[in-house]
Amino acid sequence: MAGVIKDEILAKGDVGLLKAYLMRMQARESEADLIVLAELVQSKVFLEGGEDFQGLVMDHFGLRWEREVVWILAPLIKHEDIMLSGRAREIMKGLVAKDLGDEPKEWRAWYREQNK
Numbered sequence: 001m002a003g004v005i006k007d008e009i010l011a012k013g014d015v016g017l018l019k020a021y022l023m024r025m026q027a028r029e030s031e032a033d034l035i036v037l038a039e040l041v042q043s044k045v046f047l048e049g050g051e052d053f054q055g056l057v058m059d060h061f062g063l064r065w066e067r068e069v070v071w072i073l074a075p076l077i078k079h080e081d082i083m084l085s086g087r088a089r090e091i092m093k094g095l096v097a098k099d100l101g102d103e104p105k106e107w108r109a110w111y112r113e114q115n116k
Contacts, residue, residue: 013045022060038072074107
């Protein structure tokens with residue numbers, strides 16, 4: 001069922017459905033949800049989408065505490081939308097407790113080091 005909803009969100013960019021889906025995720029906070037969030041962040045509707053869609057997804061990432069968030073968000077450091085890249089950086093800084101710069105590889109190197 002969750003896959004069907006996710007597919008519909010990605011197909012239509014439906015902000016209302018996304019909001020409801022993220023609220024359900026927030027109640028569970030499972031690893032499977034991180035996979036869905038990673039898929040959302042890599043989707044065309046997110047990367048080329050409106051601020052409402054991006055904002056909801058990024059707000060949800062701001063509530064997560066897992067190190068995997070750094071891995072997922074690291075590529076957004078290079079996104080052309082400076083608001084989106086800045087938001088990703090702030091979320092990652094909160095998890096890492098410092099600023100690792102403008103290169104996704106530095107953020108991902110931190111993640112790898114934490115998972116040795």
